[in-house]
Amino acid sequence: MTDLLFAPLTDVQRALESKTVSSEELTKDFLKQIHAFDRLNAYISTFEEEALQQARTADKKRASGDTSPLLGVPLALKDNIVMTEGETTCASNFLKDYQSPFDATCVEKLRNAGAVLLGKTNLDEFSMGSSTENSFFGATSNPWDETRVPGGTSGGSAAAVAAGLATAALGTDTGGSIRQPGAFCSVTGLKPTYGRISRYGIVAFASSLDQVGTMTHTAEDAALLCSLLFGKDPLDATSMDKEVPDFDLSTTKDLKGKTIGIPQEYFTDALSGEIAQVVTAATKEFEKLGATLREISLPNTELAVPTYYIIAPAEASSNLARFDGLRYGTRAKDVYGLKELYAQSRTEGFGKEVKRRILTGAYVLSSGYYDAYYLQALKTRRLIQQDFHTAFEHECDFILSPTTPTTAFQKGENVDDPIAMYLNDIYTVTANLAGLPALNLPCGFDSQGLPIGLQLTGKAWDEELLLKAGMLYQRQTDWHTRRPSLTEGS
């Protein structure tokens, strides 16, 4: 085995460049590790032959002078990102056999950069959940404590990076689905500005909130992937034509002159005391880097979760209407009549949480309720956006907060209490509602040894500052280098 299973992408890149390891060797090691920790259930599917083939091709290309940035680097993708290998299941019974005839734009970009694609990671069905327990393929375990959840919905990607099952992974984030599992599994997770990375080929949950992002060992790794994934895509009308920074972090020495906003509304009784302490300690590190801390107010914070749980289900109820069992996916057997076929296929195909959100969404969009719920939520969404706008205009350069109110909870703990589950998103949904970039950085552990994450939220299109701050923080601390003690065999 190589010692690169837990290495940052930048180290893997250097090792491959210097040919101290071949992509084939590395890929074999990752596949071995994936098998060894099958019990974590981080992956829904792996593409062993295809991955080894890609690795051998990468080695050949390298031998002939190819220097593509991800040449031979083994990566994982959340299983709501379509690609032509294998199935794209969205962790749903409905799509368990669905094969996409096309690649998502982000997959195409990874391929063009030479990446080896190991497989597809587990998630909450159609990205609805906060624990990766709502999966047709079973729950994923948190590598730090296997009785606990890895967070969600990109729990499979977070567990894969934390357990050395991929050098880095792509996730998607609709209300915290990259950052919350990042916090629970001690992984650096970036949700970029809405419109930064093409959504073409992402199975839509809530189109106005969904964003592809990275799950990596370091902020530097995230920067590397962003430089490849960012950019306008003619196939996604909501992707924006903004200049992509080169993310050269090497020249940045400190955060002098930068003001970091600390939102008072985030430090309430709902927040675990240990997390408050650890995050407060982390703010000292940023002060050491020359930044000024400043208490700020985001007065509409308490509206975020209710707003989110109207807008997201509304869009989901619409986006999931296409799953009718006629053209692809699960079709109920021995049913006659069109309405019965729709009803039975969807009843069999979707899990409980998905049905709950479709019903909620259909309700809030119905005539008579539209104004009271959906329209009202659009208005509160604007208030939340305005909070951030005001803060960035007058008070700070970016915002620092806890990523989650608690550390990883026990499997099954919140399964029957959707409201408790939804409240887990309290610090993360705001960035999606406001379309802003936000970064989870591992920043410590609680008394049970469970990871804690802090969240940096930035101005729209200013991922560069977040990633610079993250890199400087990670130069100064070693939380992100801690690894779970995993033992083979169960």
Add this chain to the structure above:
Amino acid sequence: MDYESVIGLEVHLQLSTESKIFCSSSTTFGADPNTHIDPVTFGLPGALPVPNVKVIEFAIMMGLALNCDIRKLNRFARKHYFYPDLPKGYQISQFDEPICEHGSIRIQTGDSTRTVGITRIHMEEDAGKSIHDPKTASSLVDLNRAGVPLLEIVSEPDIRSASEASAYLKALRQIARYLGISDGNMEEGSLRCDANVSLRPKGELKFGTRTELKNINSFKFVERAIEYEVARQLSLLKNGEEVVQETRLFDSTTGATKSMRSKEESAEYRYFPDPDLPPLVIEESWIHALRAKMPKLPEEHFNELVDTFELSEYDAGVLTAEKSFIDFFMAVVEVCRNPKGAANWITSELFALLHKEGLEIERIQVTPEQLGRLISLIDEDILSGRMAKEVFEVMFTSGRDPEEIIEERGLKQLTDDTTILELIRTAFDENPEQLKQYLAGEQKLHGFFVGQVMKASGGAANPKKVNEILRAEATRRENESS
């Protein structure tokens, strides 16, 4: 009690863009089933719509042609319902923010001209086609049409009769064809029409209960469906019964309408702004640029033909029916400077040949420049009308120049005074008896001599000149003899 009918039309106009409204698949009609599809059309997971700019331009142009206000900030909305030919479970349309509003169109029926209000025009995607096969009790779906761009044009309830409804539809179709945004072919379904029909006592301002008529797929059926429905409602009201608000299907084989569904069952569409499509901002400069690009519309042409060119309203109507006609006409006039001549030649000779050969004016060999030159040759007395017809038939089938055909066939008109006079003298000399009677005042013999001269010249003599010189010669002889 006298009743008046109140009619509003909802027209779906298929736009003739090359690709669909939200993806690059072709819109061509009549391809093999499910060959013009792609991930977006098929509603595959992960596929996203991207608006076709041409559709927006066409919508703006139609809006301008119908005197509408163009909305600056547009949104697409999703309209949800489950049906096998609707792949996404929703149709992308526009809801409370249509691209065009508050317009009007002038229509003509018989001698009267009326203005019909346009409530709104919005853009949307077409659904696929479901084909139900009763033999196998199964349904087949063709998604080629899914995603083809449509404009929905909704009129105010300003229409008062079946013939006005038909005139309104024809006027819309004419404008769409002028703009080149749709072929407006009802039989192929690129123009579809639903009619809202109600009756109210004459003088009453309140509307009666309306029914919505669907499945009307030809201009003829529009009139028949509305006439039937008006008569049906009238007999209900006269018998003291009530009209039920419902959707009714027109059956073209029986000419009747029958109930399809009542309002109670009307669907919950759960409209909301499509989050995959950012708000569409239409800048004033874009509207200006499109306005500048727009061709002259039929009404303006019609007025010019009547007022400036002094053509009859009938001819003006015929010549402006299609953009291709007026374009041809204007190009002919450009050359010959004789609007009446051009109108006559096009509406009689050219149309007769088009009809005979079953050809479209776009696909004929003869150019308007050639026809213009032919008319000039007549006006310059080089050709007689009869000769010109002969020449034109050759031009029509061969596309050859008139001058070349005249040269080849030796068809030049005889206009030389001396030669004509000689022919007249010969005719007089050869028919002394008739000449005597003619000089004695028998006017009908004038025609006889003209005929003789024309015959002698092989039809080439200019009849006008023959007439003139014949009279002069006759007068001279009369004086001589007295």
